[in-house]
Amino acid sequence: MSQPGExxxxxxxxxxxxxxxxxxxxxxxxxxxHSPVHVTVxxxxxxxxxxxxxxxCATGVLSEGQIAVPLRxxxxxxxxxxxxxxxxxxxxxxxxxxxxLRPEGTPIEIPYDDLIxxxxxxxxxxxxxxxxxxxxxxxxxxxxxxIRRRVFGAFEMAQTATDQEERRxxxxxxxxxxxxxxxxxxxxxxxxxxxxxxxxxxxxxxDEATVLLFDGxxxxxxxxGPKLSANATKALTGMGVELHMGSIVTHVxxxxxxxxGPDGTIKRYDAATVxxxxxxxxxxxxxxxxxxxxxxxDRAGRLKVQxxxxxxxxxxxxxxxxxxxxxHLPGVAExxxxxxxxxxKRIRHQVEQRAAEQKPFxxxxxxxxxYISRGRAVISLGRFRASGFIGWLMWLGIHITFLTxxxxxLGALLTWAVAFSRESRRERAFxxxxxxxxxxxxQPRRETVTDPERTRS
Ligand SMILES: Cc1cc2nc3c(=O)[nH]c(=O)nc-3n(C[C@H](O)[C@H](O)[C@H](O)COP(=O)(O)OP(=O)(O)OC[C@H]3O[C@@H](n4cnc5c(N)ncnc54)[C@H](O)[C@@H]3O)c2cc1C
Numbered sequence: 001m002s003q004p005g006e007x008x009x010x011x012x013x014x015x016x017x018x019x020x021x022x023x024x025x026x027x028x029x030x031x032x033x034h035s036p037v038h039v040t041v042x043x044x045x046x047x048x049x050x051x052x053x054x055x056x057c058a059t060g061v062l063s064e065g066q067i068a069v070p071l072r073x074x075x076x077x078x079x080x081x082x083x084x085x086x087x088x089x090x091x092x093x094x095x096x097x098x099x100x101l102r103p104e105g106t107p108i109e110i111p112y113d114d115l116i117x118x119x120x121x122x123x124x125x126x127x128x129x130x131x132x133x134x135x136x137x138x139x140x141x142x143x144x145x146x147i148r149r150r151v152f153g154a155f156e157m158a159q160t161a162t163d164q165e166e167r168r169x170x171x172x173x174x175x176x177x178x179x180x181x182x183x184x185x186x187x188x189x190x191x192x193x194x195x196x197x198x199x200x201x202x203x204x205x206x207d208e209a210t211v212l213l214f215d216g217x218x219x220x221x222x223x224x225g226p227k228l229s230a231n232a233t234k235a236l237t238g239m240g241v242e243l244h245m246g247s248i249v250t251h252v253x254x255x256x257x258x259x260x261g262p263d264g265t266i267k268r269y270d271a272a273t274v275x276x277x278x279x280x281x282x283x284x285x286x287x288x289x290x291x292x293x294x295x296x297x298d299r300a301g302r303l304k305v306q307x308x309x310x311x312x313x314x315x316x317x318x319x320x321x322x323x324x325x326x327x328h329l330p331g332v333a334e335x336x337x338x339x340x341x342x343x344x345k346r347i348r349h350q351v352e353q354r355a356a357e358q359k360p361f362x363x364x365x366x367x368x369x370x371y372i373s374r375g376r377a378v379i380s381l382g383r384f385r386a387s388g389f390i391g392w393l394m395w396l397g398i399h400i401t402f403l404t405x406x407x408x409x410l411g412a413l414l415t416w417a418v419a420f421s422r423e424s425r426r427e428r429a430f431x432x433x434x435x436x437x438x439x440x441x442x443q444p445r446r447e448t449v450t451d452p453e454r455t456r457s
Pocket of ligand 1: 021086322336
């Protein structure tokens with residue numbers, strides 16, 4: 001009989017538990033098909049999210065359902081795989097059980113024989129977590145929907161602004177971080193302003209929207225190399241994105257940000273919408289795992305793994321995907337898929353008692369891509385580089401290939417055909433929450449008046 005909070009365990013085969021149903025977790029789970037193990041995927045959301053297209057959901061091209069598919073549905077044909085909706089908070093390494101919370105806050109325990117941790121990373125504000133309330137990051141579906149309401153809400157607010165200064169503030173969008181996500185978002189907001197919304201407002205000119213892109217480095221998309229960075233710079237400035245390279249953001253509030261420029265002076269920029277796409281950090285569970293196993297972490301808190309992706313001294317625990325640190329491998333979907341698959345295969349080898357020992361993990365680089373605007377993307381694969389329209393066609397092919405379910409592939413293809421040919425974005429609905437940081441809409445603003453009589457009683 002199980003204890004309160006402990007999951008009923010009627011299962012006799014070896015129990016493999018996977019924390020996280022992202023790219024790494026999903027590829028691990030799928031690799032156990034027809035294997036004599038029982039697999040449980042624990043995730044704090046009920047969906048598998050295609051993060052590379054979050055920015056298209058945020059800017060109204062794709063719907064939530066096109067970039068996120070229910071984990072249960074993706075894994076429905078894998079009869080030995082089950083899913084649990086819970087947030088893992090701790091691990092009892094000796095007792096081989098995970099400790100977590102169900103969505104309404106009650107505890108849950110999940111026993112395992114083998115553990116694969118694939119919990120990804122979260123946004124880092126470089127020690128300034130207080131910026132998060134004003135500047136949402138872009139890692140989860142909730143983040144994308146928050147950005148959607150901030151961006152489309154800002155144009156609506158500009159329409160009813162009472163003076164020029166307020167209007168300008170609502171029509172200024174500041175993005176922090178000029179990696180692929182910042183570049184993609186900046187391009188999308190300018191496209192929105194100059195195409196989609198151009199003739200849909202009567203009292204404002206959406207194409208007057210200013211998009212500011214800040215980054216501490218000297219060029220956008222620096223990891224893509226000087227040639228593609230230069231192409232991206234040209235494309236972005238051509239679209240009207242204002243680049244502020246060599247600028248460190250030192251302060252963010254509800255009305256804008258302050259940045260220290262290359263000359264060391266701090267300047268204020270008024271912007272009603274600030275979006276944060278810089279920096280990553282491992283989630284708190286990584287710290288618990290490190291503490292309980294003695295594993296080392298890198299500067300971002302990711303766990304350092306051995307060449308077989310296990311933690312030193314713990315052959316039963318593998319860490320894969322974005323949350324793992326190994327030979328400076330990039331935190332991209334390919335790494336996640338390949339490491340998830342490898343960790344599962346290693347366990348299968350043991351369970352199925354195969355004689356040959358598994359070789360250490362080897363990464364096969366399939367390159368990287370970033371979308372800049374309609375008809376423009378950059379691709380880097382080994383020595384091969386492509387940009388402009390060719391890059392964009394390749395970007396399209398890559399994303400269609402990797403979209404996780406057929407329905408979404410087809411849906412995305414049709415949506416893109418309409419969106420790219422007519423610049424129409426249909427996924428623009430948003431709830432009236434948090435268009436202004438920290439406030440739900442239509443609540444009257446109240447001045448705080450202290451009533452001495454009441455305070456006393
Ligand atoms: C905006 C954006 C754009 C990107 N674009 C590209 C791109 O173009 N090309 C590319 O190759 N890569 C891209 N990436 C990177 C790529 O998406 C990641 O490398 C990949 O998703 C990592 O997979 P993962 O499984 O390690 O983590 P994730 O996909 O992040 O999955 C982690 C899962 O763990 C769950 N989880 C986290 N903590 C807990 C917990 N405590 N308990 C239970 N569940 C938990 C989460 O809910 C999530 O489902 C992009 C990422 C972002 C954010």
